[in-house]
Amino acid sequence: MIELKEISKKFGDTLAINKASFKVEEKETLVLLGTSGCGKTTTLKMINRLIEPDAGQVFINGENITNQDPDILRTGIGYVMQNIGLFPHYNVAENIAVVPKLLKWDKEKIKVRTQELIEKLHLPENSLSMFPHELSGGQQQRVGLARALVTDPSVLLMDEPFGALDNVTRTSIQKEFKGLEELKRKTIVMVTHDVQEAFELADRICLMDKGKIIQIGTPKELLYQPINDFARKFLAGQRLFLEFKVVKMQDIWPYLPKVTLQDGKSLSADMNVWDAMELLRSSDRSELLVSGANKESKAVNFEQLTKGFNQFQNAQVHE
Amino acid sequence: MNEHQQTLWQFMHEQSDKLFAQTLQHVGLTFISLLIAIAIGLPLGILIARKRKLSGTVLGIAGILQTVPSIALLGFMIPVLGIGAKPAIVALLIYALLPIIRNTYTGIIGIDQHVKEAARAMGMSKSQILLKVELPLAIPVILAGIRTAMVINVGVATLASFIAAGGLGEFIFGGISLNNTNMILAGAIPAALLAIILDALLSLIQKMDFKKLRKALYILPVVILILGGFYALPSAYGSTLTAGFTPEFMGRQDGDLGLKSTYGLKIHTIVISDAVMYKAAFSKELDVISGYSTDGRLKAFDLKILKDDKSIFPPYYAAPIVRDETLKQFPQLAETLNLLAGKITDLVMTDLNYRTDYLHQTPERVAKDFLISTGLYKAPKNGHNGVVRIGSKIFGEQYILAEMYSMLIRGNTDYEVSTKTGLGGTKICFDALMNDQIDFYPEYTGTGLLVLLQPDPKIAKEMAHNKDKTYDYVSAEFEKKFKIKWLKPIGFNNSYALMMRQKQSKDLNVNTITDLKNYLDKN
Missing domain, CATH: 3.90.1280 (CBS domain Like)
Structure with a gap:
């Protein structure tokens, strides 16, 4: 369970986040939705302390994360990002093994777990010894996902995970992603600006604008009970499609x-x-x-x- | 051409021991300094990549150090570090620093931000990010910096011979002073090859993929260390006294060769430039040096000339040498230059040199004072009847003479004067004269005989010890061979001389070169 309490963050003179609070229940997927610059990524990065808030607290499973060593905190949280950020000098197997090695797993355990993920994420067997630049964008993102899942962390943070993919690849990966058993056990916070993606994957959506949370609710609630004009207009363009989906x-x-x-x-x-x-x-x-x-x-x-x-x-x- | 190559090959073959030793020293110097430069530059580069605010200052300082002329830098080092390997290594490492710091910095800050963020997000600590992500990814850029530094070092290391640190510069600068093209090439070609080969090797490493690179990176420091170790190979020549000889002196019959053959002198010798030699003798880094008998520093540093009791040093009477053509072009020139003939004795010259070298008076002032005191000075006429170009070698006495001649010409003729002083050695000066780039310069009879004419050793020996015979011979031969005229000698004899500190000479009771040999044999 993740809880943010009145989080604020300033960059220079601009208020990037203004007293944001929300709770993510165990095994729930919360999607932070909004346009560029609304503060959604900043909010996400404060959950694993890539960015420190100026005010407010973040709790994971009831513990204030500012009291924890940030490196140890992060090894316990999966992180997937838009640009994937695979290490270009490591092959796929080594990329997946980064966190297990930090946690000093033995080689055999890493090997077994890597094998398991390769199969679940439909990566070709021979890809283990390949370097990131030899993989397609979709395969790279799967490796990125494998890297985040390898230690089976209970919390997963995803920053526009499918943003760098073409439409066809994105749709198919989203589907697979939704079907992944591993992910159903996890508390997930995901950032996206793609309304369809948010509706596809979210249990609840947190709609943000200019550093403020506008509305938090299920896709259905957002669609049928928008809290204000902004929320209504935000979905207006794809309304019919979203309704069919919801x-x-x-x-x-x-x-x-x-x-x-x-x-x-x-x-x-x-x-x-x-x-x-x-x-x-x-x-x-x-x-x-x-x-x-x-x-x-x-x-x-x-x-x-x-x-x-x-x-x-x-x-x-x-x- | 073919014949020429042959003789170069022969030279290299003859001198293969020296060549090998110099190459090892050269490689050693290059890599010791490179290793230290990496040890300093890499952490500094990392530091300024972390604290960007410092980057401007650090890169600025390294950049300024880079622009200090290498010879000047070596000069600055001597008061602090003396002569030999230490100052040479420090100077080289200063040159190597900038490319290493800069490339480490750019390499690290150039890494994809997302990769760094991913590393952080996965819980890597700062040092893990540095060692596992930043450095490996920056390595190609850092290696490029090391490559640049290495090539710079191979080049600059040739200058190390100026301060007795050895290396291929010994041949290069010896060759320039001795007018020996083969000797220059024997130093320059290996130095160039060294730069090319080492550069190619590093470029191979640079192009490796990450996997091979990892292995190569373990080997690289070991290789650098071993190559650096070449320098530490002891030069097995134990003697209680240390001599510092100029590269020119080392290769001359009337120099080190003569000391060995005629006197049988065996002394631990290092090669050093005359610019720093006297000071090194004064500060007891050296005990015996090959100075010039009229050098002002003789007086300044309280040195004593050892008597050449078997007279191997021929007389070196100075006189201006002028192309015949020039004399035709400037009819008043010979007469004017001869105004100085016989006017400056050894003692006077030493005193004049002392004023420039030790009292730091400008050569211009010293020249003017002298001309005024001898009644030769006349106010310049500001003539427009052609320009006479005066050359001089790169030491104080020649600067003073050039100034005197310039004043005499301006005061007594309608010619204008331009001076090209500080030409780096006999060969450079003489080539400039032959190629009509200067009109005259003061040369020494001994140099004319032994360096420029290089007659049969028998003739040379016969000639060498008689002042007038030498002058007559070089006059005649220069006219015949080069169409160059020797004007009247100025008066002083600036020959080579072995020198020691007054006090040491007294303590050891060494007054002649034979005394020195006997002392060395006993100890």
Whole structure:
């Protein structure tokens, strides 16, 4: 668990962070979202003391981090950055082994763990002896992720981790990232300026502007209960897409046709509307079988899906 | 051309022992100073990369030191560190510092900020970041700095021979003073090769990838240390007294060679420039030096000339030498220059030299005072009837003579004067004269005979000890060979002489060179 209490930071005369406070629960992913210069990266870097706050405190698992040795603190926190920052003079295996070596792991343990990560992150076997410049951007970022995960730290900080990747690579890595078991056990704070990425990966989003926290909430809360004009306008451009992403089958459950007794492979109602629509469009099926709560199943076609979504939307507006 | 190469090869072959020893000394000097420069420059570079505020000051100071002329720097070192290896190494290391500090600094601050941040974020301590990230990544740039420093050092190390630190400069500067092209080349070619080879080796290391580089970096300091160790090879020549001879003296029949063959003198000898030799003798770094008999420092440093009882040092009567063509062009010149003929005795010359060398009066003032006291001075006429170019070698006496001639010409003729003083040695002066870059300069009969004419040793020996015979011979031969005229001798005889401190000479009861030999044989 991470907690920031009234953190402030000045660079020269400009107030980069103004009394920011938030909590990140255990195993939660909090995304700091905002435009460039809003203070999100500065906020992130104060969690592992790459930047020291001028005022306020940071607690990790209840302990004030200013009382800890910064180097020891950092070995216990995974860090992934946009520019990856792999050591150009180390090969992949050595890059991954940096923190374990600082912690004086024995060679065998490092080897086993490295092997495990290589497989989980779909890095080619022969890449271990390659140098960073010999890898593609996506592979480099996977190595960067492996380096942050190797000691299985409970806290992971990510500064625009997919920012340097092209769109196609980014989407696929985001997907993999979301599916990674290892990450589900971790408390993650991630910085991004990409609204879609934030909605894709966040449990909660912390929207920032000019060094201040504007709103903290789930993607759904941000979308349907924006706290002010800034929050509303920030999402306006991609609103429809985000709504499809945020609304789940179980949300529109009441607006879908009645229960069928059809048997067969059914999909979880946890799926969002966007994914369901994509599935209908990309496969030759005309209907999807979705299983909701109470072991009910419903068969839905594209038309019913959009209709149900619209009804749900109307209900939200009237609420 | 072919013949020429052959003789160079022969020379190198003949002198292979010396050549080898000098090369080792040269390599040794270069690497000892390089090693120390790395030991100082690397941490300094790291420090200023950490504390950027200091960088301007440190790089500024190193830059200023770099611009001090090497000879001057060597000169500054002598009062503090004496002569020999110590001041040479310090001077070299000062030259090597700037490229090493600067490249360490740029190498470290040039590293990708994100890599440094990643290192910090992973929990590396400052020293771990330095050793595992910053230095390895800066190494190619640092090596480039070391490479520059090394090449500079190979070059500057040739000057080490001026202060008795050895190296290939002994041949180079000996050759320049002795008009011996082979000798110059025997020093210059190995020095150039050394620079090229060492540079190529380091460039190989620089181009290695990180993996090989790591191994190479363990080996490099060891190699530098071993190469530096060459210098420490003892010169096995034990004697109780130490002699300092100029490079020129070392190679002359009427110098060290004659001392060995005629007197059988065996003395521990180091090669040193005459600019610092007297002072070194005075401060007891040297016991015997090869000075000039009219040198003012003889008086200034209380030195005593040892009698040349087997007369190996031929007379060195000074007289201006002028190209025939010049005499035609300036009809009044010969007459004017001859005004000084017979006017300056040994004693007078020593006194004049003493005034410049020790009392630090300007040669101009000394010259003017002398001319006034002898009634030769006339106010300049500011003539416009052509310009006479006067040359001089690079020591005090020649500066004074050049000034006197310049005043005489200005006062007695309608010619204007330009002076090119401080030409680095007999060869340079004489070549300038031959190539019509100067019109005349004061030369010495002995030098004319032994250095410029280099006659058959028999003739030389026959001639050498008679003042008039030597003068007649060089006059005739110069006219025949070079179309150059010797005007009338000025009067003094500035020959080579072995000198000791007055007190030591008294204590050891050494008054002649034979005494010195006997003393050395006994001890």
